[in-house]
Amino acid sequence: MLYRENGQFKSSYAADQQMLPILQDRLFMAGLLAFAFVVVPLVASDYLFLSLINPFLILALAAIGLNLLVGYCGQISIGHAAFMAVGAYAAYNLALRVPQLNFLVVLVLAGLIAAAVGILFGIPSLRIKGLYLAVATLAAQFFMDWLFARVKWFTNYSPSGSVSTAPIEMLGWTADTPARKYLLLLGILVVFTLVAKNLVRSHIGRAWMAMRDMDVAAEVIGIRPVYAKLTAFALSAFYCGIAGALWGFVHLGSWEPLAFNLNLSLNLLFMIIIGGMGSLLGSYFGAAFIVALPIILDQIPLWLGIPISTATASHLSFMIFGGLIVFFLIVEPHGLARLWSIGKEKLRLWPFPH
Amino acid sequence: MKKNWSVYLLGATLLVGLVLPLATGASPVGFYIEVLLGGLMTGVLYSLVALGFALIFKASGVFNFAQGAMVLFAALAVARLAEAMPLWVAIVLATGIMVVLAWLIERLVLRPLVNQEGVALLMATLGVTYFLDGFGQTVWGSDIYKIDLGIAKEPVMILERLFEGGILVNKEDFVAALVAAALVAGLVLFFQKTATGRALRAVADDHQAAQSVGIPLNRIWVIIWAVAGFVALVAGVIWGSQLGVQFSLSQVALKALPVVILGGFTSIAGAIVGGLIIGVGEKMAEVFLGPVLVKAFDLAGGGIENWFAYVLALLFLLVRPEGLFGEKHIDRV
């Protein structure tokens, strides 16, 4: 009875189409944002920021990017970390060679470069789908791995192949403490989530979903498949490019070419499978899950008093990942997001049984 | 077929690339042949893994991404068991384990997902890969283990009179090629000459039609997966004895993807031919093309091998998606 919509009538289409039509949701979101922006920086420890919260924010952004392509537009990609790499190296080179640029400008430019590369690697999707497209995206992954490792210009001729970055400075404000980094990341994530939500509700979002659900029918009602697919690739790569740049600059600080390898691509895919494909909320859930799981696994032995070596813990996490992927695919293909909305449905009825 | 010219163009480019090092005299003939043989041998190994893919896809339409993990698991099993018992016993035991494992995968993972599209199945087998990876290393350990087939490891110099300097070949490679050939021959016989084999081919062609003539679909699938498990074992033993049994073995599975794309997902012959082409192409590209690129673009070392197979597969996908021997897919609306 707390969560009922009684009395909340919509008298205009604009009201009906809002992001959060139910008042309780709006209050909750406002509270959440206030908590995130004001309370968290004051109470969370540095360790929490560095190991849990900041990576979560960046990976959530990347997961949203991948979800746009895979969950909303139905095109498979198992090499998406390649676009994160493009974003990271583009940002690195821009910051290095054009130091006057504001970091946010660098981010957007890096994202645009990643988007261009995304369009390039999206071209095969015009001819092939499903498993075949998956292999094409693998080609992108391995080629990019090689490119950034071998073409020395990208790493500024660094002898070890690694690059490092300085803390981000904008308009006199330096993001040098974990809490400040957190605020920067949070701000960026909120903006980009809003943009993603807008796109998904708009006619391009419907075009993507139409291509996913039945592409022949989509063509027949006038949707241009080339435009739909390539914009999905472009936007997805844009998001991942920015996430990659943030990953490199804010989270890692310095990285070597293999920082954006196949493992990361598969992790992104797992995030959206477990979290929920075709759902922005699901991207958040999935990212949180994948970031938290290794840490929880590390801690469990301590809580239980059973010592497990790091190697075993890592093997166990592989097993749990794998098992969960299979579990979700079989039991709840729409992931945690679906479980969440089922929970909300129950909440609407609470405390009544039906 | 309006796509003809692009296929020929691709083929011609590959042939030119193949012959170029010889034609320009950039490489001594003996060395060239060594590289060629090395590529062929690697190709044989890829083919073995791809065989497992093709078998399963042919019979059930499922893309078994977990084939690589199965190869690794099998190799680990053999390597560790062989520490406690004679090799042949270990192999027999491991075969049993693999068959059970294959059956479990079919039962627990694939049967429930039978109505979903290929991508969901791909991701499920990806999950299985991760699971097997972790499980295998938990059970068998994660050091590098050795499988000793009792074959001399020193390379042998042959044909010294024909080519200057002779050609260095590995006895083990020959054995590998022989075993692969025997396996393929055995499989072909099995499919063509036995009733079960016929049933398998019927299932591969049309599930419903096969069911309607009384072929027990589920049992057939179990058999197919068991066979794939066995093939994984053979591949695992051969790879393991060559490279040592280690984690990167499951990366091998990924390489088999371009192989089945070139060969056609449903073709045994395609898996062989595709494997050989990829093996040779990769080696040639690394040894001959690599230095050229390094000089031209001032690169930091080679590593072309890592992506050559995939880019080649991508090109094939664009000009001939059904592969060399696969079937064309017509969509009816």
Place this chain on the structure above:
Amino acid sequence: MAAAAQPQGRPIGEVILAVEDVSLAFGGVRALSHVSFDVREHEVRAIIGPNGAGKSSMLNVINGVYHPQQGTIRYLGQEFHDMDPHEVAVSGIARTFQNLALFKGMSVLDNIMSGRNLKMRSNLLLQAIRIGPALREEIAHREVVEEIIDFLEIQAYRKTPVGTLPYGLQKRVDLARALAMEPRVLLLDEPMAGMNLEEKQDMCRFILDANEHFGTTIVLIEHDMSVVMDISDRVVVLDYGKKIGDGTPDEVRANQAVVDAYLGVSH
């Protein structure tokens, strides 16, 4: 099957769509052989014939989904034989499918809104910001879609995921989506398949209303002869990919070849 008499709407105009000597084959199977007929603006044209006669293939050719090996489609003065489906859609030809082709992952409202896609113009950036021109466009198109929802009486199901609706309602959503495109020509592939009497009456009413109010030219494939006789202006009969009859319903009913192949005689 009591239905309206001949539609009273707009007078039937000039030829708007013409199929000229179209032949289509898949491998060895000839789906269509030298089929020619025309469709006049504002009329209701039925295509009938036994199963496998090539009726759906004919619609697919008009739509651009199949490209005929021979022959052309002439529409609004242009000739084409290998246009892509989305180009055909943009030029004003819409289509429903025999087996439904709804977007199962979306709600009824979103499905119908997707029919408006070809008319929506705001670019990616405007959509990303949403506030301003993009939102206004959404609302304007939403109003059009709501009119169609009212027209087809599916208001209660707006937000329901299409996959959960009963078959008859799904067919209505299919029709709504096609109407949302504001087409000049509407191709309906067995719109009443699988419906009971009441549902058929409703569907007939919708089709005729669309024809009268929006002036949409209708080309429909239908098996129920009473429907065909009642609502169509002219009929084309196909059998084994060939045209064996063409004319008003009465003419076709009297055509011996048609009777032999399809209609049969009453005993």
